[in-house]
Amino acid sequence: MTATTALPAPRSHVGLLGWLTTTNHKHIGILYMVTTLVFFGFAGAFAAVIRADLMTPNHPLVDRQMYAELFTLHGTAMIFLVIAPFALGIANYMLPLQIGAPDMAYPRLNALSYWLFLLGGLVILSGLLTRDGAAAAGWFAYAPLSTTGSQGNGMDLWAMGLLLASASSIMTAINLIATTVLYRAPGMIMWRLPIFCWDMIVTSLLILMAFPPLATTLALILIDRNLGGHIFDPSHGGSAVVYQHLFWFFGHPEVYIMVLPYFGIITEILPVFSRKPVFGYVGMVLSTLAIAGLSMAVWAHHMFATGAVLNPFFSAMSLLIAVPTGIKYINWIGTMWKGAIVLPTAMLFAIGFLLNFLLGGASGVMVASPPIDYWAEDTYFIVAHMHYVLGGGSMFAAIAAVFYWFPKITGVMLRETWGRLQFWLMFIGFNATFWPMHLLGLAGMQRRIYTYPPLPGWGLLNLIATLGADLLGVGVLLFLWNVWVSLRHPVPAGPDPWGGFTLEWATTSPPPEFNFTALPQIRSNRPVFDLRHPLADGPARQSAAEAP
Amino acid sequence: MKTTEGVLLASASFSIVTGGIYWFTSYEPAGTFMLLTMAAGLAFAACYMALLRRRTALSSDRRDVHMPEAQGEAVGVFASHSPWPVVLALSCAVGLTGIVYGWWLMAAGALGAAGACVGLMREDREARSS
Numbered sequence: 001m002t003a004t005t006a007l008p009a010p011r012s013h014v015g016l017l018g019w020l021t022t023t024n025h026k027h028i029g030i031l032y033m034v035t036t037l038v039f040f041g042f043a044g045a046f047a048a049v050i051r052a053d054l055m056t057p058n059h060p061l062v063d064r065q066m067y068a069e070l071f072t073l074h075g076t077a078m079i080f081l082v083i084a085p086f087a088l089g090i091a092n093y094m095l096p097l098q099i100g101a102p103d104m105a106y107p108r109l110n111a112l113s114y115w116l117f118l119l120g121g122l123v124i125l126s127g128l129l130t131r132d133g134a135a136a137a138g139w140f141a142y143a144p145l146s147t148t149g150s151q152g153n154g155m156d157l158w159a160m161g162l163l164l165a166s167a168s169s170i171m172t173a174i175n176l177i178a179t180t181v182l183y184r185a186p187g188m189i190m191w192r193l194p195i196f197c198w199d200m201i202v203t204s205l206l207i208l209m210a211f212p213p214l215a216t217t218l219a220l221i222l223i224d225r226n227l228g229g230h231i232f233d234p235s236h237g238g239s240a241v242v243y244q245h246l247f248w249f250f251g252h253p254e255v256y257i258m259v260l261p262y263f264g265i266i267t268e269i270l271p272v273f274s275r276k277p278v279f280g281y282v283g284m285v286l287s288t289l290a291i292a293g294l295s296m297a298v299w300a301h302h303m304f305a306t307g308a309v310l311n312p313f314f315s316a317m318s319l320l321i322a323v324p325t326g327i328k329y330i331n332w333i334g335t336m337w338k339g340a341i342v343l344p345t346a347m348l349f350a351i352g353f354l355l356n357f358l359l360g361g362a363s364g365v366m367v368a369s370p371p372i373d374y375w376a377e378d379t380y381f382i383v384a385h386m387h388y389v390l391g392g393g394s395m396f397a398a399i400a401a402v403f404y405w406f407p408k409i410t411g412v413m414l415r416e417t418w419g420r421l422q423f424w425l426m427f428i429g430f431n432a433t434f435w436p437m438h439l440l441g442l443a444g445m446q447r448r449i450y451t452y453p454p455l456p457g458w459g460l461l462n463l464i465a466t467l468g469a470d471l472l473g474v475g476v477l478l479f480l481w482n483v484w485v486s487l488r489h490p491v492p493a494g495p496d497p498w499g500g501f502t503l504e505w506a507t508t509s510p511p512p513e514f515n516f517t518a519l520p521q522i523r524s525n526r527p528v529f530d531l532r533h534p535l536a537d538g539p540a541r542q543s544a545a546e547a548p
Numbered sequence: 549m550k551t552t553e554g555v556l557l558a559s560a561s562f563s564i565v566t567g568g569i570y571w572f573t574s575y576e577p578a579g580t581f582m583l584l585t586m587a588a589g590l591a592f593a594a595c596y597m598a599l600l601r602r603r604t605a606l607s608s609d610r611r612d613v614h615m616p617e618a619q620g621e622a623v624g625v626f627a628s629h630s631p632w633p634v635v636l637a638l639s640c641a642v643g644l645t646g647i648v649y650g651w652w653l654m655a656a657g658a659l660g661a662a663g664a665c666v667g668l669m670r671e672d673r674e675a676r677s678s
Contacts, residue, residue: 018629020631020634021629021630021631021634022628022629023626023628023629023630023633024628102626103626107626107628107630108630108632108633108668109633111630111633111634112633112636112637114633115633115634115636115637115638116637116640116641118637119637119638119640119641120641123641123644123645153648153649156647156648157645157648160641160644160645160647160648163644164637164640164641164644167640181549181552181597182606183608184606184608185608186607186608186610186613186614187607187608187610187611187612187613187614188608189551189608189609189610189611190551190552191551201552201555205556205559205590208589209586209589209590213582222647226647226648242578245578245579245582246578246582249579249582289555289558289559292559293559293562293563293566296563296566296583296586297566297570297583299579300579309574309576309579310570310573310574310576313569313570313573313574317566513628514626521614
């Protein structure tokens with residue numbers, strides 16, 4: 001076992017002060033996850049008002065300005081404060097455990113990252129308390145709407161909050177890369193890393209490439225708004241198109257920053273509940289790298305309609321992403337193929353992810369083609385597409401992760417009956433909410449309108465979408481109830497309730513302060529399976545052997 | 549570490565090739581600059597990894613290492629608690645909002661951040677000397 005040295009603790013380690021001063025990766029992981037859940041509550045409440053507003057034609061509940069603030073904060077919160085940071089929270093907790101490390105490489109930097117994230121989120125939401133209201137320029141805040149077009153301090157607070165959150169993400173990415181490169185357990189060569197860790201390294205690289213342009217853009221917005229800059233102001237020789245280039249150079253990789261970690265989570269869950277090693281380990285890693293590389297070169301497919309970019313280049317690059325993503329699907333199906341599949345809630349959500357993300361990916365391929373994009377641009381078709389990718393995809397995978405790792409984190413099991421009911425409520429609710437939006441978009445319903453005329457079919461489809469959103473909400477409440485009941489009346493989980501393969505299952509639930517008292521010998525990417533089956537030959541060995 | 553280095557180099561090469569193709573098909577400077585900057589960043593990281601690999605031998609890079617061989621290997625110093633990260637983050641947030649709400653907030657934030665940095669450095673020095 002490797003040796004560690006702990007810095008002397010300053011004062012108390014318990015209670016509020018303990019949480020405020022903690023630098024332990026597991027505590028910080030929990031803080032991330034709980035905080036993102038709270039931000040999800042805000043984002044969900046904003047979405048509930050949006051759906052209620054659109055339930056019937058010509059019957060808005062809120063005015064135009066409030067509606068703009070709601071969709072801006074909903075998008076901002078879900079993208080910057082929920083989906084991506086939740087994955088970082090899971091990685092904070094699980095990555096050191098999966099690689100056999102005692103903690104993250106830089107524990108205090110890790111704590112700083114969390115507090116910057118929390119404060120960034122609060123600064124963004126504090127815009128609601130200002131006299132002129134919160135930011136209302138949409139989550140991508142196009143200039144000049146976000147510069148000369150937005151009055152009041154809400155937009156400034158939005159940019160400042162995101163600057164803080166960006167700095168947080170960059171620091172976390174550095175920490176995750178350094179931890180994985182330097183703190184793997186003896187024998188855990190890179191080609192024996194769990195796929196989730198590979199996906200987190202690649203995600204971290206994407207963060208390091210994508211977030212500096214975002215931070216630059218935010219700083220330039222603040223300069224334009226507060227220091228008399230005209231960088232994005234065409235009337236003074238600036239360029240609004242440059243804003244779009246800068247923003248989407250961040251914005252499209254951000255989609256994969258929100259998706260790749262969840263690909264990794266699914267790749268952890270499917271083999272365990274199929275009782276098979278992952279099919280095509282090397283293919284999984286290389287396809288992740290290919291997706292990440294291509295994602296850096298597709299930013300301007302968000303700008304087809306500007307006429308200011310080379311559409312064939314960006315269309316070709318965007319369509320190419322379907323190839324490595326398809327490889328992943330083949331590998332996921334190959335992993336499940338002829339496996340002894342069991343269907344606990346985590347596996348149900350993982351399969352739900354596969355179905356929903358497939359639909360989101362298919363509509364993504366469609367809008368990667370400029371002629372279709374011209375038709376669908378800024379309609380509800382795009383809203384449906386991105387929600388299938390991030391809601392039906394990432395969010396379902398996040399819930400799968402919670403059901404899978406909750407026993408490890410807390411030491412107790414979540415109730416499976418409630419979990420299964422939650423899955424069906426959310427699966428039906430999700431598809432009822434977002435599938436009609438494809439039809440609405442194709443029928444010409446624009447996004448970001450606070451009311452609409454009673455055109456044929458629009459009222460019914462919006463009503464179905466709102467009822468579906470209600471079902472989704474019930475599913476989320478059921479999940480909270482499940483967590484509450486499970487913690488109040490604990491059913492002990494033991495160290496390895498699922499028969500897991502990776503190192504986190506080799507320690508207690510919850511793990512001790514520096515994670516392990518002893519580590520098993522690492523001979524493949526399934527060290528705990530090898531430990532349980534020392535004489536097993538075949539898949540595990542093959543999986544290790546196929547690695548370069 | 550060799551694998552990480554390879555990943556970074558491959559990514560840098562991809563960025564250079566993509567940036568080249570993009571420039572010669574579009575003559576669009578903003579995107580070309582960003583792609584080539586990305587290539588430079590990745591190449592820099594790859595070079596750093598190559599240097600690090602020459603100085604460091606990790607048991608985690610050995611395919612056939614036995615656990616007892618790595619026994620007692622010192623892997624680092626880990627702080628279990630520190631008050632300074634939250635102070636530093638709070639100072640940054642306060643300082644940044646000073647752009648809108650008054651420069652005095654920026655000064656207060658800078659002061660707090662400087663104090664937190666000093667605290668972090670002292671904490672680190674004490675830990676390493678103990």
